[in-house]
Amino acid sequence: KNEVEQSPQNLTAQEGEFITINCSYSVGISALHWLQQHPGGGIVSLFMLSSGKKKHGRLIATINIQEKHSSLHITASHPRDSAVYICAVEGSQGNLIFGKGTKLSVKP
Amino acid sequence: DGGITQSPKYLFRKEGQNVTLSCEQNLNHDAMYWYRQDPGQGLRLIYYSQIVNDFQKGDIAEGYSVSREKKESFPLTVTSAQKNPTAFYLCASSILPRVWTEAFFGQGTRLTVV
Numbered sequence: 001k002n003e004v005e006q007s008p009q010n011l012t013a014q015e016g017e018f019i020t021i022n023c024s025y026s027v028g029i030s031a032l033h034w035l036q037q038h039p040g041g042g043i044v045s046l047f048m049l050s051s052g053k054k055k056h057g058r059l060i061a062t063i064n065i066q067e068k069h070s071s072l073h074i075t076a077s078h079p080r081d082s083a084v085y086i087c088a089v090e091g092s093q094g095n096l097i098f099g100k101g102t103k104l105s106v107k108p
Numbered sequence: 109d110g111g112i113t114q115s116p117k118y119l120f121r122k123e124g125q126n127v128t129l130s131c132e133q134n135l136n137h138d139a140m141y142w143y144r145q146d147p148g149q150g151l152r153l154i155y156y157s158q159i160v161n162d163f164q165k166g167d168i169a170e171g172y173s174v175s176r177e178k179k180e181s182f183p184l185t186v187t188s189a190q191k192n193p194t195a196f197y198l199c200a201s202s203i204l205p206r207v208w209t210e211a212f213f214g215q216g217t218r219l220t221v222v
Binding site: 002004033035042043044086088090093094095097098101 | 152205
């Protein structure tokens, strides 16, 4: 079993829809990261969380440490949100452990 | 603007040849990392460096080599010993070793062996 599991693997939405991507992990962590990878391949950091909730524009990230689960929400989705969203956790030794990613496609 | 620059974006190599991927950062970060990404898989750590002139193997170091002669630069050489080198390679940096106040990544290099 992978240490970081994301669901769904693929997601297609219509513009304007509310989107949720889930991340579950099985190891003790100090923090969790949500990353965005555009079709060109570059990765940008969206959020780093160790507890609670963070919001940036239309993006919201939550984490429940007890349940070892995090969600990334996108409100009022737009075609420019189409990308691969990657969850990564910081393990006990400070290394990053990555999920396989969720490919999001938002149709106009 | 501070960031990480990887070059080239696309690279083609003949079987049996070594090839070097460039990674430069102007963030003044101590730690730098090389990851490999394959379709349907999460990023896997190849090598990392915590300080100049020091580096450690990651999970999949076989067939790769690195150097860290300058703080800003962490080139990765894919040697002919790497059995399946076709992949997408990403360089990353963090302000201190294993301290990820924010994860910084380059734009990646897509290597294809022909």
